[in-house]
Each structure stands twice: as C-alpha cells, then as structure tokens.
Amino acid sequence: xxxxxxxxxxxxxxxxGALVVSLEAxxxxxxxxxxxxxxVAFGMALRNRTLTYCLQVFTAVFRxxxxxxxxxxxxxxxxxxxxxxxxxxxxxxAITLNEGAFFAEIIRGSINGVPKNDWEAAESLGLxxxxxxxxxxxxxxxxxxxxxxTGQISLVIKDTSLLSMIMIVELTRVGSMIYNQYFDLTxxxxxxxxxxxxxxxxxxxxxxxxxRSRVRR
Amino acid sequence: xxxxxxxxxxxxxxxxxxxxxxRIVPLCVLFSLAGGMVLGxxxxxxxxxxxxxxxxxxxxxxxxxxxxxxxxxFFAFKLSIAFVTAxxxxxLYHTGYLAEIIRGGIEAIPKGQLEAAESLGLxxxxxxxxxxxxxxxxQIIPSLAGEYIVLVKDTALVSVIGVGDIMxxxxxxxQLTYKPFEIYFLIGAFFxxxxxxxxxxxxxxxxxxxxxxxxxxxxA
Numbered sequence: 001x002x003x004x005x006x007x008x009x010x011x012x013x014x015x016x017g018a019l020v021v022s023l024e025a026x027x028x029x030x031x032x033x034x035x036x037x038x039x040v041a042f043g044m045a046l047r048n049r050t051l052t053y054c055l056q057v058f059t060a061v062f063r064x065x066x067x068x069x070x071x072x073x074x075x076x077x078x079x080x081x082x083x084x085x086x087x088x089x090x091x092x093x094a095i096t097l098n099e100g101a102f103f104a105e106i107i108r109g110s111i112n113g114v115p116k117n118d119w120e121a122a123e124s125l126g127l128x129x130x131x132x133x134x135x136x137x138x139x140x141x142x143x144x145x146x147x148x149x150t151g152q153i154s155l156v157i158k159d160t161s162l163l164s165m166i167m168i169v170e171l172t173r174v175g176s177m178i179y180n181q182y183f184d185l186t187x188x189x190x191x192x193x194x195x196x197x198x199x200x201x202x203x204x205x206x207x208x209x210x211x212r213s214r215v216r217r
Numbered sequence: 218x219x220x221x222x223x224x225x226x227x228x229x230x231x232x233x234x235x236x237x238x239x240r241i242v243p244l245c246v247l248f249s250l251a252g253g254m255v256l257g258x259x260x261x262x263x264x265x266x267x268x269x270x271x272x273x274x275x276x277x278x279x280x281x282x283x284x285x286x287x288x289x290x291f292f293a294f295k296l297s298i299a300f301v302t303a304x305x306x307x308x309l310y311h312t313g314y315l316a317e318i319i320r321g322g323i324e325a326i327p328k329g330q331l332e333a334a335e336s337l338g339l340x341x342x343x344x345x346x347x348x349x350x351x352x353x354x355x356q357i358i359p360s361l362a363g364e365y366i367v368l369v370k371d372t373a374l375v376s377v378i379g380v381g382d383i384m385x386x387x388x389x390x391x392q393l394t395y396k397p398f399e400i401y402f403l404i405g406a407f408f409x410x411x412x413x414x415x416x417x418x419x420x421x422x423x424x425x426x427x428x429x430x431x432x433x434x435x436x437a
Contacts, residue, residue, distance in 0.1 A: 080397055158283075192277075
C-alpha cells in the first residue's frame, strides 16, 4: 500500500470538482432537511391527533430504514412513474427526507423540553397556540437543539458518499475511479483525508456555535 | 422484457439475503461492543499518549463514511471472503462510536463510588468489573440501542462488496423484474421491522432496569 503524490497531482482538478459536488449536496440537503424537520416538529406540536399520527409514521419510516434503500427507491422508482430528475436532485431529495426525519425528532424533543411556564405565560397574554409556538416556544427550542443538530449535520456529509452509488462524481466516486484505473488506493486515502478534515471543521464550527448560542440566565 | 418471476420467488431470494444480513448483524454487535468496551475503559483512564492515539482513531471513524471504509478495506486487503471484510469494517467503524458512549457511561459514575471501592481495598480491576461496569448499562442503553439501529442500517452497505445480503439480492431482482418500488419497499420494511423492534426493546429494557434499580435500593 503506497501513497502516490503524482497521482494526486494529476487528479487534483477532479478532486476539487468532486469536493464541491459533495459540499453542494451536503449543504443543500442539510438546509432542506432542517426545513423539513422544523415543519414536521411544528406540526407535531400543534396537538392535532390525525396530523401528529401521520407525522409520526413519516419519521418512524424514514428513520428506521437505511438511506441507501431509500435512495434506490427514489432513484429507480421515480422514473418508473414518469418523474425524471437529475440524479443529483434525487440524491438531495433522498438525504433531505431521511435526515429531515432525524431533525424532526431532535426538534420535537427540544420543543417538549421548553418549560411549561412559558406556555402558560404566553397563554395568559392571550396568544393562540400557533402564535405561541412560532414566537415563544420554537425559537427557544431551536436554540436548545443546536448541539444535537450540529451532531446530526456532521452525518449529512457522510451521507453524501452514498451518491457515488447513483453515478454522481463526488469524493468517494473519485476514489473508486482512481482504483479502477490504476489499482491504487491513493484516491481512497486522499478522499478519506478530505472527509476527516471536513468532519473536524464542522466539529470546530459547531463548538463555536454552541458557545455563542448559549444563554446565561 | 417479460419476466416470469413470481412474487414467491422474489420473497425466497430476499429471504436468502435476509439470512445473510442476520449472520452479519450479531457478529458486528458482539465485536463492536467488545472493542468499544476496551477502548472506552482505556479512554476513561486518561493515559497520556495512548489516549491521543485512540482519540485519533475515534475521530477518523466518526469522520469517514462507512461506504468509503468498506471499499478501502475490500481493495486494500483483498480478503478472499467478502463476508469477513464486511464484519471487520462494520465492527471497526462502530467501535469508534461505542467507545465514546461507554467512556461517557463510565465517567457518569459518581466519584464517591470509586473512593468507596478504594477504601474497601478493591483493586482497580475489580472496581471496574464489579462496581463501575455493572452500573453503566442503565445510563447507556438508549445511546447503545441508537447506535445498534445505525449498525443494522449500515449493513445495507455491504452489498457494494458483494456479500449477498438482502440489498444485493434486491438490486439483482430489480434488474430482472423492473419493479423498484415493490422491491425496495419490501427491503425497507425488513429493516424497519428490525430497527423499530430494537427501539421498542430498548425502551422496555430501560424501564425494566429503572424499576429494578428503584426496587433494590428503595429510592428513585
């Protein structure tokens, strides 16, 4: 097992392109998943029995099955019923729905963790349930959820490696392309190093974010 | 292409894959628990250099996508049996996560207990095995179950190195029958049943442990 710097040199443009694709997919699906998670958690907090039940089914189904199964489900299934999307968007869709369900559970737990007094105080001011949620509970819940959310976000970048299975040229794919051409593991090692650097970067950033968002009372 | 694959045959193929998945999961559960236990205990002792080395291992495992790790090991060691590579990779990967969980569980044990054990003249080995480890389970069961659910879902990835698990059988069937929705729905349902029951089981175990603790000590 040897590391060939020459190979990295010639493949560097490909690697940079792949890194951009990985990051684009991670950022896009991360932001969308946060939106999906917020909406779902919000819906659950409305205490409408039918709505809550439907949303619970959504989160249970998407959390308890592997992302790769969901990805293939959409990738091979959607064209079958006449919906044609680029594989990039299919990938982002799959990661969004999967991670959205995880985000929803995190935010839901955080909403439940907001003290009851806040609800009562807002109610005594004559606010409706929807208003209380949007203006009082939700902002606090989101802030309290930051440590758990950033932990989950660092998983999104790892999820994007699955996009290599649907023919998208991202980091993992470049690694296997190099192996297929030269039978050399350098590509995998370099891709792995990039993933670890990204992971450490996200960790540092989330540490800063956590410290900034902490409220002292 | 007209295919003559009946629903029964689909189920038989998927069943064969499911059996292979069922062979992988318990082995990974055992190996990663053993590995996580060793690393977690060593980490809780805070030995200078070793601690840093294990930290690097944990960060790498937490930072890498399991798919990449799987392909790397498969091509690097060219083990003739893909099954061994699959079990090895998933165990190594989840060892990193479990070490963190177990270290957290050990560090959550109050200091007073360690001092009490010391004052009774217990060696550090007996303190660990007889005092600390029996108590961490209650604390770590939710995270442990969460991690094992991730492990079960990660076994779907072993199809890329050709282990013949349910996912690989499914993809081959899909190419024969062109019924992606049905087949991936069945596979998803298979994983759903396992993961959902694991989740319920962990909730039940947590409750049982809590009532046992409350019962034996007479306090909440």
